[in-house]
Amino acid sequence: xxxxxxxxxxxxxxxxxxxxxxxxxxxxxxxxxxxxxxxxxxxxxxxxxxxxxxxxxxxxxxxxxxxxxxxxxxxxxxxxxxxxxxxxxxxxxxxxxxxxxx
Ligand SMILES: [Zn+2]
Numbered sequence: 001x002x003x004x005x006x007x008x009x010x011x012x013x014x015x016x017x018x019x020x021x022x023x024x025x026x027x028x029x030x031x032x033x034x035x036x037x038x039x040x041x042x043x044x045x046x047x048x049x050x051x052x053x054x055x056x057x058x059x060x061x062x063x064x065x066x067x068x069x070x071x072x073x074x075x076x077x078x079x080x081x082x083x084x085x086x087x088x089x090x091x092x093x094x095x096x097x098x099x100x101x102x
Pocket of ligand 1: 016018019020022035055056061
């Protein structure tokens with residue numbers, strides 16, 4: 001497959017969005033985390049303890065991730081339903097798609 005992914009400079013941390021499976025710089029992504037208390041939470045600082053995964057700050061990516069077992073797979077646990085609902089609520093507040101000029 002001929003894709004046109006730009007090779008980033010090596011020193012820029014890259015993470016894969018678990019929604020669309022595309023790589024992006026950490027700053028474009030929102031971290032979610034499985035806390036030591038086995039809760040699922042949004043981690044706006046990107047520094048919370050626990051196993052983390054990354055998502056673009058766009059609703060489409062969150063909806064993709066929230067739809068199936070993507071999050072439980074990425075974080076290797078089954079989050080509480082209320083925590084998943086909290087992420088859903090968070091996603092609703094996100095822009096539908098990536099804006100080029102943010
Ligand atoms: Zn994405």
